[in-house]
Amino acid sequence: MSEESVSEFSTELAELARDLVRIPTENPPGNEGAAAEFVYDWFREQGIEATLLEEPDPDRQQVGARVGEGGPTVVLNGHLDVVPAGDPEAWTADPYAGTIEDGRLYGRGSADMKTGVALAMLVARDLAPEIRSGELSGSVVVHAAMGEETADPGTLTLLERGFDGDYGIVLEPTDFRVATSTKGLSVYRIVVEGVATHASQPDAGTNAIDEARPLLDAIGEYDAELRDRGGSLCGGAFATVTEIEAGTGSNLAVVPDRAEVVLDRRVLPGEDPDAIDAEVEALLERVREERGVETTWTRIQTYASSSIPIDHPLATSLRDRSVEAVGGDGGVGEPWGIEAATDARNFVNDAGIPAVTWGPGDLDQAHTVDESIDLADAEIARGVLEEAVRAFIE
Template sequence: MSRDPAEVNEYPTDLSSLAAALVRIESENPPGNEQACAEYVYDWFDHHRIDATLLREPDPDRPQVGARVGTGGPTLVLNGHLDVVPAGDPDEWTYPPYDGVIDDGRLYGRGSVDMKTGVAIAMLSAYNLRSEIESGELDGSIVIHAAIGEETAAPGTKSLLEAGFDGDFGIVLEPTELRVATSEKGMAWYEIGWAGEPAHASRPDQGRNPIEHIQPVTDALTDYDARLRERSDPLCGQAYGTVTQVVAGADSNKAVLPDRAYVTLDRRILPEETITEVDEEVAELIDTLNREHGIAATWERHETYASAEIPVDHRLAGVVRDHSEAVADISPEPWGIKASTDVRDFVNSAGIPAITWGPGSLAQAHTIDEYVELAAAETGLVILERAARTLLTEDSSVSN
């Protein structure tokens, strides 16, 4: 076992050291602690004389970074996010979640696979290709995003694109085991709640217990999920509607009937479905519940990730597939990712064709003892630089 100490070189240019340095900077979201990590990324670019900006939009307390190498076209945008989900109890980890330990070819730590290694690959691709871009050997430019808030659907990537850190095509460097995803599911969280009437539990008939309605609500949502599972996308798989929270009385005295109960529905949305259509389905489901059971429930949609897709035969996807197959024998078959990423901000908001692609397994994301295989990450860096060289030419069209 070894720790690959960042202090040997504060701004390293080898992948394992840079990824480990990023992992060692805690940037949990919630609550949104990206500032220290964003400042390090900005300083890294500044140290290596790469033009970078520390942006304080959309949240002045949560800066993010946009950087650029070159001024010509076409422009490739390499996107990653700085926030990580909370690590939980550090005693449950084999290695402390923010020590950035390297052991037996793996980098361990929260964010190692989701997705600070992807951010490091973006940074190093810009650094490694700078001389070819600045000399004119390559015609185009590279833009790098180190965005905030991806884990909670904050508009970090969207605001970077709106601030001018955009381009002709984009790669969102989430872990896909180096498979090219041209489509992805969306996701929305729905809070479905209804009121009770508090009373002492020794006199329950003086109040109204909202817990009595939890069973019919969850039964209805289970039936809804069964219907959703009959819908399928050839690349992304099934739609789902999963109850992930049931809450009543958690913040009150145990001898008092709760004043409210709610459930959270996690709805996974196929590319052909729209948020408006899903809202209408949920509204109809709640209306039926209210009529049949007298619940008077209401619903509210919280974090929302729209689904997104580009044609499977788009040239961007083809170039990255070709290099992934040539370097690492990755299947070139069309594929879609079942999770949700910031690729939607490229495709839906900015009209920029983009794919999700990167090293590491999504199965490791958000887990205890999260890790990334460093050999796979190094392979990803080679593939990305080869693909960028192909794409950054004057005749590199992003049309189908």
Template sequence: MDEELLSLLTSLVEIETENPPGDEAAAANFVYDWLESRGVSATLVEEPYPDRPQVAARVGEGEPSVVLNGHLDVVPAGDRDQWDHPPYEPTVRDGRLYGRGSADMKCGVALAMLATVEFADALDSGELDGSLVFHAAVGEETAEPGTKTLLERGYDATYGVVLEPTSLRTATSAKGLGWYEISVGGDPSHASRPDEGDNAIQNARPVLDALEAYDEEIRARSDSLVGRPTATVTRFEAGTKENVVPEGATITVDRRFVPSESVEAVDAEIDALLSDVAAEHDLRVEWTRTRVYESAAVPTDSEVAARFRDAAAERADVDPEPWGIRAATDVRNLVNDAGMDAITWGPGSMAQAHAYDEYIELSEVEVGYDILRSALRALFEDGGN
């Protein structure tokens, strides 16, 4: 494949940017220096966190304007003994590049960097009409306001592309995500005298049963593009010592919601559910929403979506039908906060995101860059109409 593209992708993957804790600074500086060395005037944006800079750039002026958005952070590699290929020693084997972030989403960042440089001269000179905006954001993996801050700083546009791995399909909608932490109370006692306490684990059982029933209930709802909402218990924590009856238990729920469901409506459902089970079983139950990614949707016939669907169908065996991504992404900020027509699109499989031995097919990366260039050129040449 193209040596510059492979070198850039490899360089990005080998920079460890795990979040938590949020260690994107080295990658941000690399991206900034790379763009500057190729004649693109970039900015290190030290908001919202001075020690975790973001990178933004704009080439060209006027309309049509397009944001290429990617995030620098990756999820932790976890147990490194489970990796056949060390997560931050990018390895090419059998046409694949292995490494944490190869699919999610250092590849997307690399393609955006190359496209920004490639289109800079034509846009700055007026050969092509319009402008291209580059984002290398922080904090996407933990719902932090990285992309939102870049948009507020003026790095917005009419159209947007969030370069997450979609296997080159064009997503015009994305599920939302809320994480809920539920606390169930009890009273401690010595385990030799369990009846003198009130076991929070036992108290949590009807709460877990109610959450299971709630998950079944909401799965009856559906969205034609992103599928069904879900409520999944992902963590359960209780107890301080082997011989102590636990005084508290904490349940974590991952609630995925479709574009027709609002965050406020989901909050109300969780509150009603827990109020009912607490009253029925005489329990002390409290909840808080710790994090949220709003859902987002744009018309399936949006101009940017049509351009990417057409380009992908011409150059690869990609389903051209309207589609939505089931994961939550920063596309919500482009659509909901900045009012942009934005899609989620990129090479790589979401099945590889957060997995051990994460990889991306290099042939798909090359085809993906060809599609990106073609779709952007079509937007600029036709004036976004």
């Protein structure tokens, strides 16, 4: 990155987001602590009350900050963790260099969602003088949460520890669209048993990989059925195999006695996770009855879906301001639900706080090689967010 490109695009927001990107916080394993300390120290330097929480995991700290004591209160939520960058050689530049080039910030977490965290930090600081003077009667709370990428209770714990409010804005990249609903997911580990034997005598045992084939076929049929059911504001439901493991850690000449399949079931607003458990159980029972394949299963991860009315004042306010700032193209002015799971579910389902998911950046950049965000869009979002929050805490 040349010095010329730094000076050309080096705004306060760009620099803060870049500093956050430069702190690796991959999850797994979950190492948010250094970034949490950075955010905590920044707030303290700005004279803003902040807490470095060691809950729910003392090895993975997170931050809650508050400006003001009165109501109403708007909570600006972001998460510090990022998905692993993978092979750095696949990236054009070091994924943790925070490269700024041609008006974009590159690096793991640039879009998902350290620029969103930086937005929350700056908006809270910029509104602080008006809140302290009494010109604005309400308050702003900021979350720099741990564990969102793996459904850890970071945001939930922050809400439970008093960093709550009357409204929530989860600053994920949505390209200025306002999501009033979020899709959830239930993830299952399904185990297929076999009988090990030497690969030179395969008929003397039962190959767990062969036993898994009818299961994979049945999951494909289940996915087709889900797609035929119709969708919701945030799209349709899916059943997708995301991982298969068998025979690893053994001699190459051994027929495996165990195969594990990971099933990702996307959950629509209004769907009950317990009912989805029953669907998976029925699927496995059908495979057992029709093909004699014995399986066991465990739900290993759950993100609940969430929904608030599309015409909630929080949604309409952000939607109208976004259209004014960037226009209505790309569905910015239309009701929308996000296909991904977000921590809006903790606000809506656990704390009873209406919340939307909204922010700059393209969701398609999340979890990708050469992840990036347009810094001009981020600057526009800063203005939109500040005015929207100000309107709710007057």
